[in-house]
Amino acid sequence: MSLKIVLALLTLLTKIRVQGVALNQIANASIEDIIKQIPQEDVLGPFIRALDLFLSETQRGRRAPEDNQCKTTLLKFGENELKLSMHPRGFCSYCCKLQKPSRYIRLYFFSKSTGNCTVEIKTIRKKGLLKSAGVKNNVPTVIFIHGFTEHGLGPAPLYIRDAYLSREEDYNIFLVDWGELTSAPWYPQAVTNTKFLGFVLAKFLNFYHSTGELPISNIHIVGFSLGAHAAGFIGKYLDKKMRLPRITALDPALPLFPKDDISNRLSREDADFVDVIHTDAGVFGYPISIGDTDFYPNGGSLLQPGCEVSSLAEKMYIEQLVNCGHVRAWKLYGESVRNPKAFPATKVKVAQNRSERSFKFVTGAYMGFGVNTSSARGNYFLITNQDLPYGKTAGDQETEMNTINIDS
Numbered sequence: 001m002s003l004k005i006v007l008a009l010l011t012l013l014t015k016i017r018v019q020g021v022a023l024n025q026i027a028n029a030s031i032e033d034i035i036k037q038i039p040q041e042d043v044l045g046p047f048i049r050a051l052d053l054f055l056s057e058t059q060r061g062r063r064a065p066e067d068n069q070c071k072t073t074l075l076k077f078g079e080n081e082l083k084l085s086m087h088p089r090g091f092c093s094y095c096c097k098l099q100k101p102s103r104y105i106r107l108y109f110f111s112k113s114t115g116n117c118t119v120e121i122k123t124i125r126k127k128g129l130l131k132s133a134g135v136k137n138n139v140p141t142v143i144f145i146h147g148f149t150e151h152g153l154g155p156a157p158l159y160i161r162d163a164y165l166s167r168e169e170d171y172n173i174f175l176v177d178w179g180e181l182t183s184a185p186w187y188p189q190a191v192t193n194t195k196f197l198g199f200v201l202a203k204f205l206n207f208y209h210s211t212g213e214l215p216i217s218n219i220h221i222v223g224f225s226l227g228a229h230a231a232g233f234i235g236k237y238l239d240k241k242m243r244l245p246r247i248t249a250l251d252p253a254l255p256l257f258p259k260d261d262i263s264n265r266l267s268r269e270d271a272d273f274v275d276v277i278h279t280d281a282g283v284f285g286y287p288i289s290i291g292d293t294d295f296y297p298n299g300g301s302l303l304q305p306g307c308e309v310s311s312l313a314e315k316m317y318i319e320q321l322v323n324c325g326h327v328r329a330w331k332l333y334g335e336s337v338r339n340p341k342a343f344p345a346t347k348v349k350v351a352q353n354r355s356e357r358s359f360k361f362v363t364g365a366y367m368g369f370g371v372n373t374s375s376a377r378g379n380y381f382l383i384t385n386q387d388l389p390y391g392k393t394a395g396d397q398e399t400e401m402n403t404i405n406i407d408s
Contacts, residue, residue: 031347031379034299035289039282044255052188059094070096072183074151080323082149083179088186090193101200104180108152109133110161110173118153121174123204130213141172141218145197147225147253149184152177156224156330163337172214176201182226191256194226198233206239220246221271224330225284228252228266228276235270236263244271246373251278251285251329259288268292273373277332279304280325289379295345295367296381297332304328306386328390335390336368342391343367345380361398 065087072085089096089104098104102122109119111134119133131137144160146152157175164171181193208214221244223231228249235244249266257265268274268291276291278300285300298304307324335342344363365376383397384390392400 031296031381034296034381035379038278038287038300040259040287041282042254042256043283048187048255056093062094064094065096067096072180079155081151081154083151083183084149085180085183085186088183088189089180090186090189090196092189095189098196101196104178105197105200106152106177108157108175108177109135110165110175111136111139112165112170115165123200125204125207127211128213130208130211135172135213136170137213137215137218139170139172139218140220141174141214143174143176143201143219143221145176145221145223145227145230146179146182147223147227148182148187148190149179150182150224151179154179156327159330159334160222160337163334166338172218176227178230188256190226191229191253194230195233197230199237201230202234202237205234206242209242216242217245219244220248222248222250222333223252223266224250225253225326229257232266232270246273246275247271248333248368249274249276249291250333251280251326252276252290254282254284254286257286266290275368275371275373275376277329277367279329279332280323284323284326285329293365293371293376294379295343295365296379297328297343297345297367297384299381301325304386305384331388332384332390333368335388336366336370339389339391340368340370341366342370342389343382343384344392344394344397345382346394346397347378347380358402359398361394361401363394 070085070087070089072083075082075084087094087096089098091098102124105123107121107123109121110116113134121129121133142160142164144157146154146157150156152175161173161175164173176197178193178197181197182190205214205216205219209216216238221231221234223229228247229252231247231249235247238244247266247270252266262269266274274291274293276286276289276294278285278294278296280302281287281296281300283302302325304325307328332343343366344361345365345367346362347364348362365371365380367380367382383392383400385392
């Protein structure tokens with residue numbers, strides 16, 4: 001747990017140094033100015049690399065762990081669930097070796113007909129496998145990929161599953177479980193494993209598209225944190241004649257992912273449409289726009305409403321102090337699935353009376369599930385509530401912005 005603890009302490013120090021984007025800054029700035037206020041440096045990356053180098057040196061000359069030393073443990077506290085392991089699984093000299101991908105990558109399938117009953121599907125290529133599991137080739141398919149230290153039936157995946165099951169129309173819902181490849185405290189190996197996961201799932205999708213059981217044209221991949229980059233690698237590794245219709249990236253991870261080299265991270269090139277929700281930009285989340293459409297709720301910073309220390313202490317949610325802003329991304333998206341117009345967002349605010357500094361909120365797109373993939377392009381911002389329901393109407397956002405303008 002040493003790396004996790006140190007990362008937590010470092011993040012807390014970062015929170016002291018970077019106070020996030022305040023609402024009065026949102027009310028008095030353009031979206032471009034708001035983005036410029038987000039820290040651009042990967043403050044955690046150098047420390048993670050140094051610690052990984054130290055671990056590599058201490059393990060030099062040792063044989064790879066036996067498989068019985070590579071088990072993961074699930075730790076639950078508060079609303080958090082963490083996958084832990086004594087050794088990482090991956091390609092490093094001291095890693096537990098990767099064997100058959102189906103041992104470490106699982107799919108949990110849900111639909112209207114299965115309800116909350118879990119149907120586990122192996123990531124193998126066998127004609128008729130998906131059809132026999134109840135997967136329909138004529139309905140939309142959503143694939144959710146979790147992030148670091150999580151697992152396929154954890155809080156985030158189940159939250160997204162329940163949101164889709166609440167809708168009237170039917171969906172094929174796949175929750176990807178790659179928790180054995182993302183266990184704490186082995187973050188660098190988890191980053192490397194995003195490519196491995198992307199390769200395995202791309203081959204899986206190629207095959208079942210060819211059998212007619214899972215047409216690519218029906219697929220929408222939603223990835224949180226590391227899962228967002230894994231979604232990008234799926235898009236990169238698909239057969240050249242195939243292309244994902246949509247990737248939704250929920251606060252894609254920043255540490256150890258490059259800004260300039262799009263071959264090693266998610267980019268707008270990985271699907272026909274890539275939309276991104278930034279909620280912890282500059283710390284755990286990516287600080288720049290990398291999609292066709294990027295949303296910056298509350299400025300996109302780590303201090304999302306309700307994530308202040310005082311708010312978390314009042315609700316007895318202290319365990320969320322480190323990642324409250326980061327996980328807010330999947331909470332916002334889940335709400336948008338239930339209510340596609342919950343999050344009106346704007347590119348511009350039209351001045352009604354410059355002398356009085358009053359503005360009109362102009363809705364340019366809806367964040368999340370309800371975004372118009374044909375017309376929404378560029379950067380958008382919005383204000384949310386601090387508790388469920390997080391969504392604010394355009395009118396409520398306009399009123400709050402004008403109130404802040406007057407007070408400031």
